[in-house]
Amino acid sequence: MTEAATLLEIKNVAKRFGSVKALRSAELRVRAGEIHALMGANGAGKSTLVKIITGVFPCDAGSIVLAGVARNFRSPAEARRAGIVSVYQDPALVPDLTLSQNMRLARVPLESVTGYLAEMGIGKVDLSAYVRDLPQPILRLIDLARALASEPKVLLLDEITAALPSDMAGKVFEMMRRWRERGHAVIFISHRMAEVSAICDRTTVLRDGATVGVTETASGSQEQIVSLMLGTDIAKAAQSVAQPGVGQSIPKDEPPTLEVRGMGLRNLLHDLSFSLRPGEVLGVAALEGQGQDELFDCLAGVRRFDSGTILVEGKEVHFRHPGDAIKAGLVFVPANRLQALLQQRAIRENVALPMFRSPRSWGPLSMARERERVQSAVTRLQIDTRAEAELRRLSGGNQQKVVLARWISHGFKTLLCFDPTRGIDVGTKRQIYSLIRELAAAGSSILLFTSELPEIRLACDRAIVMFAGRIVNEMPAREADEATLLLSAHGLVPRVAAEA
Amino acid sequence: MVRNDPSEKGATGFLPSGGARVASMRWAGRYLPVIGMPLLLAVALLFTTWIHPSFGAFDIQSLALGALPLAFAAAAQTCVVISGGIDLSVGSLIAVANVLAASTMQHADFRQALLLAAGILIAGAISGAINGAIVVLSRIPDVVVTLTTGFIWGGVALLIMEKPGGGAPQQFLDLAAGTTLAPWLPNAVILLIAAVAVVWIPLKLGRAGLLVYAVGSDRVAAFRSGVGVETTRILAYTLSGLFSAMGGLALTMTTAIGAPLAGVYYTLSGLAALVIGGVSLTGGRGGISGPVLAAFVLTLIPTDLIFLNIDPNYGQVIQGTLIVLVVMLGGFVTVLRNRK
Amino acid sequence: MSARIPSTGRRPPSVLGKRSRDLLVFLRDHTIVALVLLLCIFVFGIELIRPGTVTPTWLSNSLQFAAPLGILAAGQTLVMLTGGIDLSVASVATGAAYLLTTNVSLGGFAAVLIALAFGVIVGALNGIGVALLQVQPLVMTLGTGLMSGGVMIVYSQKMLASQARVPGFIQALGSGKLWGVAPLDLFLWVPLAALLIFGLSRTGFGRLLYAIGDNRLACHLTGIRVWRILLVNYILCSVVAAVGGLVLVGSTNAADLGLADVYLLPSVAAVIIGGTSIFGGRGGYGGSIVGAVILTVLTSLLTLLDVPEPIKQILYGAIILVLAAAYARLTG
Structure with missing residues (x-):
């Protein structure tokens, strides 16, 4: 291992939000000229780490070393000047400004953005269009082009492919490879194992706010990554996402629901x-x-x-x-949990919410009956109730389970x-x-x-x-x-x- | 209800394209706010000449004088609202500038008065910056902060001058009164255009304006694009303070006295002008010309009431009703559009 | 290999000891305790400035003065829990008081009904705008406030002021005391407060207020007709404000068109200091009550200091800001 080639080094970074420890001891070493995957279950602290690296908020402890110099960015702008640029999960483009105004806002040269856009096959996008009028996948690519235009030494991509159609995702991978060839580093966050094993050189795995392992992403290491993520030796976790009774006979004579x-x-x-x-x-x-x-x-x-x-x-x-x-x-579980949940309220209130649909239920409520109904659903779904008082303290997976518990208890x-x-x-x-x-x-x-x-x-x-x-x-x-x-x-x- | 889902527009194709209807709607969306207000003002003026045929140059002059402080109040509010905030202390700052001017200029000559005016403008900007700093640093919602600082600045105005009084040199008053260039172009209008242009045009052309709009439109995206969100918000409040001070000076020019309680009116009316002038209260959209022109329309209402022999006390009812109707209409249109 | 570099975490190590940090955590989780402590400090301050002031009579008077503000803050709390704000409460209170005093000739009961009906009308207007047309509460209530204020000006021009009179029972309600100690307005305020605290925590309607304040879209997707609750809520707020106006006019014994203006800022401030988030979904009326009492005691503290009115106004505003900022720090 050539230590000299280490471009970005994160040492022992910790961060807490109130009583929640988002990061305990995150370690990350990224070499120049590699695509480095950052993986971890929900709530492992990936996004927090990205935000600390790019100066969105400061860390409580630990250090960030870029090319041998300890750095401490106070804002994304400062990180950008040092050569670290991130494309976040949601595009950082201002909706009420035009594309060219957005580029001016971030102080990136317009020609180089259009150049990268052309390379990604969307060169004909109208730069005087307002961002609010453009579809999300396009915005992601534009966000990427803008990030590339500031020629970052370290490019962070947080779940950039999560909502991209596969042809666009392909373009993104192409740009990532190009960046690697130029001798820069790319940090790639994704839940999609296939993408990671296809294009990443190494993978760092986070679990519960700490780095638990770094692996060379050769083929066949998927199981190792998954077991690192889960903290168990369930090697086959990847394939056995579910073991349903698929293909069971569906009664054909009953009327459709x-x-x-x-x-x-x-x-x-x-x-x-x-x-x-x-x-x-x-x-x-x-x-x-x-x-x-x-x-x-x-x-x-x-x-x-x-x-x-x-x-x-x-x-x-x-x-x-x-x-x-x-x-x-017919009950609906939307993709975006923020559309379904009351983040400041207790699990109980979230689960019981549909009970108050009719004005007849506006009166005094029976706490005992409510608790009983909620409890059974919560137990059935194995929801972690340690942070029961405020939903936002729950991890994403547990929050999604609360949405399901709501409808199961409601019927x-x-x-x-x-x-x-x-x-x-x-x-x-x-x-x-x-x-x-x-x-x-x-x-x-x-x-x-x-x-x-x-x-x-x-x-x-x-x-x-x-x-x-x-x-x-x-x-x-x-x-x-x-x-x-x-x-x-x-x-x-x-x-x-x-x-x- | 809006479902802000990324794919909402996805199926229609990647690029905003096609369709004369879409194009015309976009055109209307972009230019209606620009031509809408002048049109409304023109209609209001035509209506006034219709009900009162002798409405002439002199009436235009008094209209401009009456609208001047309100126009500045609207401009002040516009700066903050575009940046995504709200300033309920505009009226009190106008009052402070008003009494400050009237009490210090009373025995001053014209040159001293101009110097004092400059000083008051600086003080206004600083007061605005203080508002902004409190909003940014205290993490209290801007509504509460400016409601409270409005109360405090109101106290300051009373401290400077307990009862209406004071004055200013005649030459200073003449800056706004009368006409110089053409009988139909009151000095007040020239003063207004000059003052607003001096602040707004450099802002709009330069980077600062971009920052203000960006922060108002999406604070998080702006921050991630490298914008100093906090300084930008303070800048917006500073501009608001500056415009409020202009409003206070204008009030001194038009009334020739200082009145510690006169300003209160301008917080609400300034906001009314803003709403009618088509600035989105969610921030990031709108310009300064709409609210400024709306100030003239609002000022015309009591005049028309007098011409129509209606109790001018109805003025406040009409103003309130106008705000309510405009925002309800806006809401109605949005609801209809979302229902589709 | 890079050199060893000390931690770059910018936050300096906490200077607070563990015990004081524990105290802070406790206060954050039990803000009402912090508020009551603050209240005690203010009362203590008053006793310090002018020994012998704090007597049972003084306490009783303070509660009596706090009642109108507490009632206005009740309506404000309801609205702010849903993420709104009602800037028309002062106009509604004034209007209700004015309508009461000018309609006494119809009989006391009828006059009270007219006053409350005024609240219902303004509240319904607010509700229609905010709930059905999704207008921002701030602008909507500002507009209706301006409008109803204007209506009152016009109305006052049409009425002969000589007819105005505060009915006896309202006067008793606002300024009377049972056996010379228990302010009569508490007999209105306390049941109202109990009803509100119970209603917010133990009824479906209360649950829905919090839910809407937290996430209006989620409520819609969960099948809740949000507009119904908001409409009812804004009407409730205005009716409560009208009641507040009646209590207020009972204590001043004369209604003018600026009667409740000074209560607009305190009605919002009491709720904020009491720990209800202006963005909705968090808080309750208990805090607002303490907030209202704190602001009332603060007023008498400033009166005791014997400073000119403008200075009092400045200090009052500044202290509200400091309290709200401290609160934001504590819970943020």
């Missing part, structure tokens, strides 16, 4: 029809922005559609408000799960999928969208693929391997699936 007929919404959804039987988990596979968000929104009563009907147990229903959908038995016929495992660690993922199987086994129907295609096979009975607002393919889960799904998700399947 949910049926959608010819749903259309402007140019976003076209003539969608499918049905969902009791006890069935139906997977929805699609690239970013193919109408899946709108489909779930319409089913959850968040949004109205133009044509078509929704039938619940054979009866036509109309939703004017999410409350109507819930009344009809439902159909669960609409939109990417329930986005940004969640492997262990919790497994729990969530086995819970979904359990619920299905008990007779509930589940509509599940997931952005990670391999998961369709693990958790679902049947899968539909959406492309450009249409259902382009349908198949039993056992045939839904990644290649088939990807092909259809890109609209590359000539035949349109037969009606269910």
